[in-house]
Structure formats: structure tokens, C-alpha cells
Amino acid sequence: MKFKLYIFLLLFSTIVFAQQKQVETSIDTTKNKIGAEFKLTVKTVVNSKSNVVFPKLKNIGALEVIQSYPVDTVKKDDTYELIKKYGLTQFDSGRYTIPSIKILIDKKPFATDSIKVEVTNIKVDTLQQKMYDIKDISSVDEGIGNWWIYTLIILAVIGIGALIYWYVKKHQLKKIEEEVYKTPIEKATSLLNNLEKKELWQKGEVKEYYSELTDIARNYIEEAIQIPAMESTTSELIQGIRTASTKKKMTLTPETVENLERVLRQADLVKFAKSKPLDFEITEDRNKIQKVILTLDNAIPTEVPAEEEDQLLNEAQRQKQIKLQLLKKRNQRIAITVGSVVFLLLATTTFFVITKGFKYVKDNVIGHPSKELLEGEWVKSEYGNPGVIIETPKVLKRMDTQKVLPKETMALIKEMQLFAYGSMIDNFYVTVSTSKFKNPVELDLAKALEGSIKIIEAQGGQNIIVKQEDFQTNQGIQGLKGYGTMTILNPEDKTSTKAYYEILLFKQDQGLQQITILHEEGDTYANDITTRILNSVELKKANN
Structure with missing residues (x-):
């Protein structure tokens, strides 16, 4: 029994050891200075169909993860060696243990080896190295280099506007002062001629035409007969003319007064009741006003004490x-x-x-355009087949894939649907595409990412920096995320912009689902939009 027990324990330990050795753990140094980086390396060898998930960590034990490096892939015959590195550091001296972490291979957990490291203080030679007092806190003047320029521009615009306003008003006052000594009939005749040259009613501006026409008549009556015509209603003005004609012994026929009253009433209807006289009526009203003014001028007694x-x-x-x-x-x-x-x-x-x-x-x-997108009303919709459910600031519009993809790529695709908002030269650009292939093929998301980068290059992307890592939706669906920066050349004005991008790739049977987001680098509002979009991603299974 003891011999059989020994054999069992030996086989069990061999199995455990074999499982553990599928994941190799190493570190570049076991002794480092405060704040320096330890590079923890995790390696695993798997076949092409295996799914490996390295954890996303902020801390490993007492050490802080300052950098999670992209996974390197090395092909060896029929297997792949995946290498993941974590940059660790610690700001307190002492001896620490890097605990084991779990790596998922085909959803099975495998633990890394624990490693002991030491963090030492930096020795300072106070005899050779001069010591200085701590500097005072410096204030950061955010935007101090630019805001005053905009303020000066605003003040300049306001100053120019005020100068124009002052000049126009002064010119108007000067014109009024000069016209004090003009003969009222000459002034009225001149204004009537100028009114006809404007052709207001011919352009459809009937209200403006009647307003100027009656103002000319009222101004003449006020200056020639000394009646406050501009401030009077139509009824008050007509009554004032009748009274003035009696006092000044003006010979006026009832027809003259009635014609004036009829035109003034017509003008009131046009201005306040939106009445639209016919063309011949407008011409008649103008002639009536001219005749009334001439009649009034002839009726004014020439001999006055x-x-x-x-x-x-x-x-x-x-x-x-x-x-x-x-x-x-x-x-x-x-x-x-x-x-x-x-x-x-x-x-x-x-x-x-x-x-x-x-x-x-x-x-x-x-x-700010990105801020308006972020704070606007978002839309949640399903796009393509296999369906991608996603929330975006605007509805994505269907695009023609023939204009985007090269012919050799389209020859391999059975069905493809592409939806987008914006373009690469806009402040924010997002696309969702789904595709099915004609022949059975083992989809390699890394190669699909390379193809997407080539398409971006063909559309004007330059100096593209590519990083990649695993991505998991809220429903637990695994995919690949590519991200980095690029320079986008605007073909119209030949200017270039630094941009940030993220590409999500998922595979289902013979289907590929892709989400691409691109925006100007450093745009904090666009970063928030990107985060919200990525958190909303839901995937549906492919329909054959």
C-alpha cells in the first residue's frame, strides 16, 4: 500500500509540475533601486486554436504596475509562444515577494511562479554631491500664453463695432442738421425719387415700401405745415390737416384729404394686418402721395406776415x-x-x-464640437450581421464598402456591411463593420488588425504606432484591441493632425465584427466619448 501511495503521489506531483511549467515566469533583476523598474516576464506555449488571457493588473502584491506591455507572439512550427511583460516598481525599500498570478488558457487557470525581489535605497554622497534647499511651489499658468490674445481680439472687434456705430449715428445726425434748412417740397420730391429707385415692392418688400412712403408724407406735413405728423395716428393726422387748413386759410379739396387718408389706412393694413395690395394699387398710392404733397405745397399761403x-x-x-x-x-x-x-x-x-x-x-x-457630441442625445442601435449593438452620439449611416475596401479583399467576402459617422479628417470618427467570408477560414485577429491598419494608411493615415492587447466585453466575449497614434493628412489643405485611434475586433464562426474610433489626440471630451462607446458594446451571434 505504501509503495502504491508513493507512486500515486509521484504521478500527481508530475502532473501538477507539468501544468505549472506550461507558464514560465522570469524577472530581469531581483535587486533594484527605489523607483526603478522590474520587468516581470510571463511566457506560455500554445497551439493556434488556444485562447490565452493575461490579467489586467494595477498592482501585483506590494509592487505597482507602471506599464503593461503588449503581448509579443513568436511562431514556432505549429505552436505559438506568447510573451507578456509587466513593468513593476516600489518606492519603499525592503524585500518583497511577487505573488503568483493566474493566466487563463482556454478558460483554465494556470499560476505563475512567485519571485522574491529586493528594493534598496539610493546612496547619496553628501561630501561630493552639493545639497540645495527645496524650491518653492511654482504656480502653473494654464492657458496664460493664449487667452490674452483672444481677449485682445474680442476687445478689438468691440472697438471697431463701437467706432462704426458712432460714425453712422454721427453721420445721421449731421444729415438731419443739414436738412433743417432744405425746402420741404424739394426734400419730399427727392426722397420719393430715391424710393422708386430702390424698387422695394418689386422685390417683395411691400411693408418697407409703404413705411418709407408714408414717412416721406408725414415728414413733409410736419416740416411744411408744422403738425406733429410722425407721432400722430392716421385719424389724428387727418384731423390736424383739416384744422391747419382752416387756420392757415389753405384751399384743400375733400378729395385731397381723402386720398391722403386712404393711402395712410392702406399703409396701416400692410404694416399691421399683413395686407398685400396689387401692383397697380401700389402705383396708384405712390401717385396719390405725390399729388397730395404737391397740392398741400400749392395750398400753403405764400404771403405770411x-x-x-x-x-x-x-x-x-x-x-x-x-x-x-x-x-x-x-x-x-x-x-x-x-x-x-x-x-x-x-x-x-x-x-x-x-x-x-x-x-x-x-x-x-x-x-467645442466633441463636447456637444458628448452632452447630446445618444442613440443605441444594432448594426450589421453578426449584429453589433452599440451606443453612439449620432446614428451611424450605411456606407458603400466598394469605395473603401480593395477589390482583392472584396473577392474573399461573402457579405459585408459598413456604418460610419464623420470622416478621418473630422473631430470624431466612428465606424462599425461586420463581414462574412465565402470560404471557411481560421480568422486571425492579429492579421485582421494589420489589414485594418493598411486600409487606414490608404485613406491618409501616416506614422501609425500600433499597440495591441486582449479586450473583453461586459458579456465576457473575448476579442482583440489595437490602439495607438497616427498622423492624418488632409488632402484638401495638405495640413496634418495628430490623432488617437482604437480598433476592436471579434470573430464568430465565419464572421468578423469590427469597431473603429478615431479622434484628435488630447481631446478629453473625445476620450470620454470613446470610453462610453466601448463600454456599450454588445455582440450578437452570427446567423447562417
């Missing part, structure tokens, strides 16, 4: 001065209001620039 004439002239001048003063006060109020708004805007902008940085102000005031 000197005292009364001076009184009328002084009254006209006084009314004009009142108008000028009112206009100046109104312009002052507008200027004060605009200045206050500009001051508050600049003060608020400066406050946020100082407290939150220029980037925050630019993204929230001027706007």
Missing part, C-alpha cells in the same frame, strides 16, 4: 432741436446699455478664465 413767419420758423427749429436732443439721449442710453453689457461680459469671462482656465471658457462659451 413777417412776425408769423418768424414764429413758424422758430417753432420748426425748436421742434427739430427737440428731436435732435431726443435722438442724442436715445443714442446715449444705447451706448450706456451696450457698454454695460460688454463690461459685464468681459468681467464674467475674465473671472472664469482666472478661476477655471481659458479652455473651460472657450469650450463653454465659444463651443
Whole structure:
């Protein structure tokens, strides 16, 4: 019995040892200085059909993982040697044990060997090495090099706008002052001719035409007959003309007053009731106004007592001065209001620039395309066959695969569907593609990743840095992730942009599912979009 027990224990230990030896563990050094890197290497040899999963770790025992290197693959005859390296470090001196970690091979766990390492202090020779006081904390002026440029641009634009506003208003005031001494009939006739040259009603601007036409008549009546026509309603103006004609002994026929009233009523309907007179009616109204003005001018008595004439002239001048003063006060109020708004805007902008940085102000005031995508309404949809369920900021549109893939590749594909949003030169680009192959083939995701990189190169990607690692969906489906940076050349303006990309690849029977995301490097909003998209990925099984 003892002999049989010994044989059993020997066979058991041999089996265990054989299982453990399928995973080899090594380290580049067992003794290192504080903060220096230990490189832990894990090797395993498997066949082409095996699925190997190396864990994603932030710490291994008491040591911190500062770098998880991509898996290297070396083909040896019919087997593959997979090499995974972890960069470890520790910032406290002492002796540590790197515990064993579990590697999954075809869903079976295999443990690595534990290794003892030592972390030593760095010796400082105070006799040879000079010692210096600790420097004061330096403040970081985020965006201080650029924000003041934008502020100067904004101030310059505001200054130019204010200068134009001041010039226009001053020119208007000067024009009004010059026209104080014009003959009212000459002014009215000139304005009527200018109105016809504008051809407003012929362009469909009937409301504007009637507004200017009646203003010309009202201005003439106010200047020639001294009636406050501009501030009066139609009824008040007609009553004022009747009263003035009696006082000034003006010979006016009822037809003249009725024609004026009819045009003013028509203008009120056009301006406030959106009435649309016919072309011949508009022409008749213009002729009526011209005739009314000429009739009124002829009806005004030419011989006026000197005292009364001076009184009328002084009254006209006084009314004009009142108008000028009112206009100046109104312009002052507008200027004060605009200045206050500009001051508050600049003060608020400066406050946020100082407290939150220029980037925050630019993204929230001027706007940022990636931020708008991130904060917009997202869409969750299923694309292709085998189906890929994914959540994106915008709906992906079906694309023509014939324009994307080379002919030799399309010859191998039985069915392919491609969906995309944006393009490689846009601020954010995402695609989802699914494909089935004509002939049975053992899909190699690493080679599929190489093919995807070649397609990106054909579309303008340059200097592509490729890293890869295993990827697992929330449902536990294993795949491959390729990621890195590249330079994208814009074919239109020949400019280049540094971009970051991620490519997910999954295989199901004879089907391949792929997700590609690309955006400008350093875009934090785009990084958040990418993370949300990848976390939403769900895969459906292929339908034959």
C-alpha cells in the first residue's frame, strides 16, 4: 500500500509540475533601486486554436504596475509562444515577494511562479554631491500664453463695432442738421425719387415700401405745415390737416384729404394686418402721395406776415432741436446699455478664465464640437450581421464598402456591411463593420488588425504606432484591441493632425465584427466619448 501511495503521489506531483511549467515566469533583476523598474516576464506555449488571457493588473502584491506591455507572439512550427511583460516598481525599500498570478488558457487557470525581489535605497554622497534647499511651489499658468490674445481680439472687434456705430449715428445726425434748412417740397420730391429707385415692392418688400412712403408724407406735413405728423395716428393726422387748413386759410379739396387718408389706412393694413395690395394699387398710392404733397405745397399761403413767419420758423427749429436732443439721449442710453453689457461680459469671462482656465471658457462659451457630441442625445442601435449593438452620439449611416475596401479583399467576402459617422479628417470618427467570408477560414485577429491598419494608411493615415492587447466585453466575449497614434493628412489643405485611434475586433464562426474610433489626440471630451462607446458594446451571434 505504501509503495502504491508513493507512486500515486509521484504521478500527481508530475502532473501538477507539468501544468505549472506550461507558464514560465522570469524577472530581469531581483535587486533594484527605489523607483526603478522590474520587468516581470510571463511566457506560455500554445497551439493556434488556444485562447490565452493575461490579467489586467494595477498592482501585483506590494509592487505597482507602471506599464503593461503588449503581448509579443513568436511562431514556432505549429505552436505559438506568447510573451507578456509587466513593468513593476516600489518606492519603499525592503524585500518583497511577487505573488503568483493566474493566466487563463482556454478558460483554465494556470499560476505563475512567485519571485522574491529586493528594493534598496539610493546612496547619496553628501561630501561630493552639493545639497540645495527645496524650491518653492511654482504656480502653473494654464492657458496664460493664449487667452490674452483672444481677449485682445474680442476687445478689438468691440472697438471697431463701437467706432462704426458712432460714425453712422454721427453721420445721421449731421444729415438731419443739414436738412433743417432744405425746402420741404424739394426734400419730399427727392426722397420719393430715391424710393422708386430702390424698387422695394418689386422685390417683395411691400411693408418697407409703404413705411418709407408714408414717412416721406408725414415728414413733409410736419416740416411744411408744422403738425406733429410722425407721432400722430392716421385719424389724428387727418384731423390736424383739416384744422391747419382752416387756420392757415389753405384751399384743400375733400378729395385731397381723402386720398391722403386712404393711402395712410392702406399703409396701416400692410404694416399691421399683413395686407398685400396689387401692383397697380401700389402705383396708384405712390401717385396719390405725390399729388397730395404737391397740392398741400400749392395750398400753403405764400404771403405770411413777417412776425408769423418768424414764429413758424422758430417753432420748426425748436421742434427739430427737440428731436435732435431726443435722438442724442436715445443714442446715449444705447451706448450706456451696450457698454454695460460688454463690461459685464468681459468681467464674467475674465473671472472664469482666472478661476477655471481659458479652455473651460472657450469650450463653454465659444463651443467645442466633441463636447456637444458628448452632452447630446445618444442613440443605441444594432448594426450589421453578426449584429453589433452599440451606443453612439449620432446614428451611424450605411456606407458603400466598394469605395473603401480593395477589390482583392472584396473577392474573399461573402457579405459585408459598413456604418460610419464623420470622416478621418473630422473631430470624431466612428465606424462599425461586420463581414462574412465565402470560404471557411481560421480568422486571425492579429492579421485582421494589420489589414485594418493598411486600409487606414490608404485613406491618409501616416506614422501609425500600433499597440495591441486582449479586450473583453461586459458579456465576457473575448476579442482583440489595437490602439495607438497616427498622423492624418488632409488632402484638401495638405495640413496634418495628430490623432488617437482604437480598433476592436471579434470573430464568430465565419464572421468578423469590427469597431473603429478615431479622434484628435488630447481631446478629453473625445476620450470620454470613446470610453462610453466601448463600454456599450454588445455582440450578437452570427446567423447562417
